[in-house]
Amino acid sequence: MILYLLRRIVYAIPIALAVGFVCFMLVQIAPGDPINAIVPPDAPADVVEQVRKDYGLDKPLPVQFALWLSKVVVGDLGRSLATGRPVWSDLRTAIANTLTLAFTASSLGFILGCVLGGLAGTFRGTFIDRTAVGVAVAGVSVPHYWLGMVMVVIFSVQLNWLPAMGAGPGGSSDWAWDWDHMKHLVLPAVTLSVIPMGIVTRTVRGIVAEIMNQEFITALRGKGLTRSGVFFHVVKNAAPNALAVMGLQLGYLMGGSILVETVFSWPGTGLLLNSAIFQRDLPVLQGTILVLAMFFVALNLLVDLVQTALDPRIKRA
Amino acid sequence: MSTATTPTAAEAELAVQSRQAETKSLGYWAGVFKRVRRDPVTIVCGALLLLMLLAIVFAPLIAPHDPYQGSMIRRLRGIGTLGYPLGTDELGRDIVTRLLYGGRLSWFMGIVPVIFAFVIGTTLGVTAGFMGGKVNMAIMRTTDIFYAFPSVLLAVAISGALGAGIFNAILALTLVFIPQIIRVAESVTQGVRNLDFVDAARASGASGFTIVRVHVLGNVLGPIFVYATGLISVCMILSSGLSFLGLGTKPPEPEWGLMLNTLRTAIYVQPWVAVLPGACIFVTSICFNLLSDGLRQAMDVKG
Numbered sequence A: 001m002i003l004y005l006l007r008r009i010v011y012a013i014p015i016a017l018a019v020g021f022v023c024f025m026l027v028q029i030a031p032g033d034p035i036n037a038i039v040p041p042d043a044p045a046d047v048v049e050q051v052r053k054d055y056g057l058d059k060p061l062p063v064q065f066a067l068w069l070s071k072v073v074v075g076d077l078g079r080s081l082a083t084g085r086p087v088w089s090d091l092r093t094a095i096a097n098t099l100t101l102a103f104t105a106s107s108l109g110f111i112l113g114c115v116l117g118g119l120a121g122t123f124r125g126t127f128i129d130r131t132a133v134g135v136a137v138a139g140v141s142v143p144h145y146w147l148g149m150v151m152v153v154i155f156s157v158q159l160n161w162l163p164a165m166g167a168g169p170g171g172s173s174d175w176a177w178d179w180d181h182m183k184h185l186v187l188p189a190v191t192l193s194v195i196p197m198g199i200v201t202r203t204v205r206g207i208v209a210e211i212m213n214q215e216f217i218t219a220l221r222g223k224g225l226t227r228s229g230v231f232f233h234v235v236k237n238a239a240p241n242a243l244a245v246m247g248l249q250l251g252y253l254m255g256g257s258i259l260v261e262t263v264f265s266w267p268g269t270g271l272l273l274n275s276a277i278f279q280r281d282l283p284v285l286q287g288t289i290l291v292l293a294m295f296f297v298a299l300n301l302l303v304d305l306v307q308t309a310l311d312p313r314i315k316r317a
Numbered sequence B: 001m002s003t004a005t006t007p008t009a010a011e012a013e014l015a016v017q018s019r020q021a022e023t024k025s026l027g028y029w030a031g032v033f034k035r036v037r038r039d040p041v042t043i044v045c046g047a048l049l050l051l052m053l054l055a056i057v058f059a060p061l062i063a064p065h066d067p068y069q070g071s072m073i074r075r076l077r078g079i080g081t082l083g084y085p086l087g088t089d090e091l092g093r094d095i096v097t098r099l100l101y102g103g104r105l106s107w108f109m110g111i112v113p114v115i116f117a118f119v120i121g122t123t124l125g126v127t128a129g130f131m132g133g134k135v136n137m138a139i140m141r142t143t144d145i146f147y148a149f150p151s152v153l154l155a156v157a158i159s160g161a162l163g164a165g166i167f168n169a170i171l172a173l174t175l176v177f178i179p180q181i182i183r184v185a186e187s188v189t190q191g192v193r194n195l196d197f198v199d200a201a202r203a204s205g206a207s208g209f210t211i212v213r214v215h216v217l218g219n220v221l222g223p224i225f226v227y228a229t230g231l232i233s234v235c236m237i238l239s240s241g242l243s244f245l246g247l248g249t250k251p252p253e254p255e256w257g258l259m260l261n262t263l264r265t266a267i268y269v270q271p272w273v274a275v276l277p278g279a280c281i282f283v284t285s286i287c288f289n290l291l292s293d294g295l296r297q298a299m300d301v302k303g
Helices: A002-029 A045-054 A060-073 A085-123 A128-141 A144-158 A179-212 A215-222 A227-256 A257-263 A269-278 A282-310 B009-025 B026-035 B042-055 B096-133 B133-147 B152-162 B166-193 B196-201 B208-245 B256-266 B276-298
Strands: none
Touching: A002 A060, A002 A282, A002 B009, A002 B133, A002 B152, A002 B208, A002 B276, A085 A128, A085 A179, A085 A227, A085 A257, A085 A269, A085 A282, A128 A269, A128 B208, A128 B276, A144 A179, A144 A257, A144 B133, A144 B208, A144 B256, A144 B276, A179 A227, A179 A257, A227 A257, A227 A282, A227 B042, A227 B152, A227 B256, A257 A269, A257 B152, A257 B208, A269 A282, A269 B152, A282 B152, B026 B042, B026 B276, B042 B276, B096 B133, B096 B166, B096 B208, B133 B166, B152 B166, B166 B208, B196 B208, B208 B256, B256 B276
């Protein structure tokens, strides 16, 4: 067990390095000389050369990567070309906001998905099952940015119940858990929750149906266990896999919230990425993607470890 | 007397056997077709998609207006306007026409990356699964790196760095789907590789290439294909999403995601017109998803 833990952690290191390399390469594959993003196009040639030297852009790629990496590991993601501020200072609030949104959405999706999937798996082939499967297919097939627009049309434009944009009154981007802020969270979180809802429903339905078909359930029933007693056993057996799916979904939502954040002008990493792309602010683009991807790597690792700890059937050498 | 009219036990046995032989001799694809025919959901989805495909292919013949020709005096008309049944957009262009033409690019960008990824991913995945050892290690560990990115983030990162454009969007989406197909291809190939008939072929002196071509591909293409059809739905949502962000197609080209983006400003004027392009993406994507589920069941693919 300890050995497995260590091996899994050690294995995550090359992955993290490779992810860093991909993020580093993002700036390299961008069209044009990276120097043009730093100096104005009409700068004299000797100034350009000086800047190139200062930034280490005259060195070979592997050296540049090593230089970049040595800064990144101490938290220096460079400076934004648009604002001149360190990338990390803008990224910090954005990540907190995205985490608030993604966590709320994935919890909501997880609860709904477990209920729907559990019911569908228990009552297979019935009307409940067909409805749940239909909802799940719709959840994974819907373009969620469009669903967000429909929500805005219904709840903001027509009914005027909830705000359509931003994360707080007066366009503030600092989050607080009060009603003024929370009513801004409702529409984006519900919109974003349909994806994990669909996926969790499908997964839980499959897991529950498989468990219900196993002999030990029949044995428990034969022993005269009540419905709720059997239910407890089903949950115990389904939990590790369901939790793993949930964990990964949180990671997907962190990285995938850009579309929903754009629709609702939610001041998170997605909105930051969006503006970075259109201002060609490559350091912000690179830093944001790096942090989100690292978060995903860490989450993957955590999910794996928790799953192994929870499920004694998984014996990994 | 009676033996002439009623069949003897032996004859009856023979009849049952021949009937069994008949059902057995039914080819694999005939069986798949038979199962699809009994699945109303799959039939309806297939028919809807076919109808849409015909509509977008023959868009120039059925579209009532020009997709690029706007007019400042009839901007943002509502649904049910005379001559413009689904209204007009922010530049006064007919929505029906734009939706018909828009489907062309949306379908193109939803399917082409999956085809590219299918070809490249299958090649790499089957190679990795069949060769094993160091080749497998190299291909699968590279795949792991791309798996470390959530797919939306990877697509946005690549096309964001490369800049807007159809070609860049297709490239980004292809790169997103290749690792997913490699994983499926590798795992089914490993399953087939250990079966007895592969050993038999090897014992009879067949080369590795021949074994893959004759024995492996036939058994792995089905599952990979079904998996790939499931990706079309995701790809359509993602590619329209990229256009929605302004990273895919550029105006004035009609494309559902881009239309959704430009109509977003009109959400307080004509809310129901503004959400129409998204409804098209939704219907197409759900049909592809259900079609893929139907195929999976009909072809008896597990997973």
